[in-house]
Amino acid sequence: MSADLKAIASTNGISRIFRSGTREVRALDNVSFSLFEGKTLALVGESGSGKTTAARILLGLDTPSAGSVEILGQTLGTLKNEEMRLLRREIQVVQQDPYSQLNRRHSVQRIIEGPLLAFNIGDKESRKKKVIELLEAVGLEKEHLLRRPHELSGGQCQRVAIARALALNPKIVVLDEAVSALDVSVRAQVLNLLRKLQQERGLTYLFITHDLGVAHYVADEIAVMFRGRIVERGTREDIFKNSQHHYTIGLLASVPLASPQAEKSNQELVQTLPSPAEGDACLYRTRCAVGIDRLDCKSTTLTLTKGTATHSWLCHMPKGS
Numbered sequence: 001m002s003a004d005l006k007a008i009a010s011t012n013g014i015s016r017i018f019r020s021g022t023r024e025v026r027a028l029d030n031v032s033f034s035l036f037e038g039k040t041l042a043l044v045g046e047s048g049s050g051k052t053t054a055a056r057i058l059l060g061l062d063t064p065s066a067g068s069v070e071i072l073g074q075t076l077g078t079l080k081n082e083e084m085r086l087l088r089r090e091i092q093v094v095q096q097d098p099y100s101q102l103n104r105r106h107s108v109q110r111i112i113e114g115p116l117l118a119f120n121i122g123d124k125e126s127r128k129k130k131v132i133e134l135l136e137a138v139g140l141e142k143e144h145l146l147r148r149p150h151e152l153s154g155g156q157c158q159r160v161a162i163a164r165a166l167a168l169n170p171k172i173v174v175l176d177e178a179v180s181a182l183d184v185s186v187r188a189q190v191l192n193l194l195r196k197l198q199q200e201r202g203l204t205y206l207f208i209t210h211d212l213g214v215a216h217y218v219a220d221e222i223a224v225m226f227r228g229r230i231v232e233r234g235t236r237e238d239i240f241k242n243s244q245h246h247y248t249i250g251l252l253a254s255v256p257l258a259s260p261q262a263e264k265s266n267q268e269l270v271q272t273l274p275s276p277a278e279g280d281a282c283l284y285r286t287r288c289a290v291g292i293d294r295l296d297c298k299s300t301t302l303t304l305t306k307g308t309a310t311h312s313w314l315c316h317m318p319k320g321s
């Protein structure tokens with residue numbers, strides 16, 4: 001992104017290794033990205049590519065095995081509890097499942113008020129006023145205040161989750177597959193709402209999705225993840241008009257799945273996670289039409305190529321070569 005934009009959060013070479021018994025899996029490998037104020041970075045990639053792990057580390061809910069995270073000039077892991085608590089106000093999350101992320105015993109009012117209560121903000125009356133403001137900002141009405149999640153549609157639940165995420169006026173919102181569970185028409189409405197809120201409030205989004213169509217709609221910048229690595233990154237234009245990595249090209253070419261059988265075979269394609277023993281070789285080569293038989297694609301010297309100031313990729317034989 002352009003140099004005059006302000007990075008308000010960044011991950012610097014973060015890795016995350018999960019250990020289970022003697023087995024080690026590298027869910028993230030040397031992942032660096034920045035969020036620029038008022039802009040949207042989309043993290044895209046198939047299931048298991050490490051998107052949620054990266055988000056959890058950014059949110060301070062998990063700790064990287066290596067690398068560091070900076071948010072608003074503060075380095076996670078070096079902060080005192082109270083400093084971390086205050087920083088948490090600035091970065092909020094909306095998750096995929098409209099129902100399970102909301103406490104089903106609570107009313108909409110109590111759900112949206114939750115963060116204000118947790119930070120002891122305002123009195124009963126001022127909190128209620130704030131809740132109504134938020135409710136209106138996300139396109140719901142006063143009549144929804146006393147409903148419980150099961151009395152709302154999936155789209156309405158996502159609107160409540162968005163209102164709750166905005167209660168503390170955060171600078172950054174992580175949207176982890178936040179529209180994936182919604183019907184197509186509701187999805188478009190919620191995407192439009194997110195866009196409007198971003199413009200009105202200057203929000204910065206980390207938008208996680210496996211759907212490049214959604215990324216195209218919302219993102220200023222896109223980072224494509226494959227098996228724990230960012231394999232290509234660029235502006236929306238770089239990725240859609242000039243993609244270089246064969247995984248990105250495959251994602252762009254893939255058509256929506258038409259049948260349950262196709263869905264199943266796609267699930268079977270999802271690869272196991274890399275182990276650290278796989279080193280720095282290209283992890284996509286076994287699925288890559290160009291690299292599968294090439295010796296250099298097995299090499300351990302895969303390094304990031306910076307094609308332009310905004311566009312980079314991790315591939316020995318990019319499309320343009």
Ligand SMILES: Nc1ncnc2c1ncn2[C@@H]1O[C@H](COP(=O)(O)OP(=O)(O)OP(=O)(O)O)[C@@H](O)[C@H]1O
Nearest residue numbers: 018027045046047048049050051052053054210273
């Ligand atoms: N707590 C954990 N313990 C062990 N392995 C984990 C843990 N959390 C994540 N993983 C592994 O890391 C991999 C990356 O997971 P992650 O949830 O980040 O993927 P994702 O890209 O968000 O996938 P999806 O699109 O399905 O949500 C997963 O395949 C999972 O096996």
Ligand SMILES: [Mg+2]
Nearest residue numbers: 051052053176
């Ligand atoms: Mg996920």
